[in-house]
Amino acid sequence: FPFRLFPLREHGMNWRARPLTCQEIQAFRKSKEVMDRFIRAYKLMLGFYGINLVNEETGELERAENWRERFENLNRFSHNNLRITRILKCLGEMGYEAYQVHLVKFFLTETLVEETLPNVKRSALDYFLFTVRSKEKRRELVHYAWQHFKPQSSFVWGPRDKLQKYR
Numbered sequence: 074f075p076f077r078l079f080p081l082r083e084h085g086m087n088w089r090a091r092p093l094t095c096q097e098i099q100a101f102r103k104s105k106e107v108m109d110r111f112i113r114a115y116k117l118m119l120g121f122y123g124i125n126l127v128n129e130e131t132g133e134l135e136r137a138e139n140w141r142e143r144f145e146n147l148n149r150f151s152h153n154n155l156r157i158t159r160i161l162k163c164l165g166e167m168g169y170e171a172y173q174v175h176l177v178k179f180f181l182t183e184t185l186v187e188e189t190l191p192n193v194k195r196s197a198l199d200y201f202l203f204t205v206r207s208k209e210k211r212r213e214l215v216h217y218a219w220q221h222f223k224p225q226s227s228f229v230w231g232p233r234d235k236l237q238k239y240r
Contacts, residue, residue, distance in 0.1 A: 079163035132172035154196035161204035
């Protein structure tokens with residue numbers, strides 16, 4: 074069977090790769106070797122996107138030295154956004170919810186605050202945000218996005234009245 078680097082319980086673009094089962098996910102999560110390989114693959118993809126994993130415990134990220142050149146690639150080729158969505162979903166499946174939060178916040182910061190990835194902004198808001206499994210963390214990220222979105226009056230990813238009261 075063909076396999077994926079970041080497998081999910083849903084079909085992707087490769088019609089020959091079958092979706093994961095819950096039993097397979099549990100087996101992966103119990104295997105130190107599989108999880109070590111998973112983190113190596115994650116670091117590899119982050120490097121491709123111009124991002125470094127600073128802390129394996131927390132999932133904290135920073136720009137890599139080559140970020141300008143890699144961000145140019147991210148801005149130019151939107152197919153990367155599908156891969157990033159897939160990686161985010163897989164992080165959730167594999168128990169790395171904290172990694173999801175850091176990766177989404179990284180993209181929200183780069184798109185809304187630093188404005189270095191204008192062509193990723195839509196995917197960050199429409200897709201990346203909503204892969205985060207933790208409802209509380211997802212709310213925090215939506216609030217963060219709202220705080221930095223311009224103009225705030227055009228923000229459609231959460232109810233304005235709740236966003237204004239959010240603590």
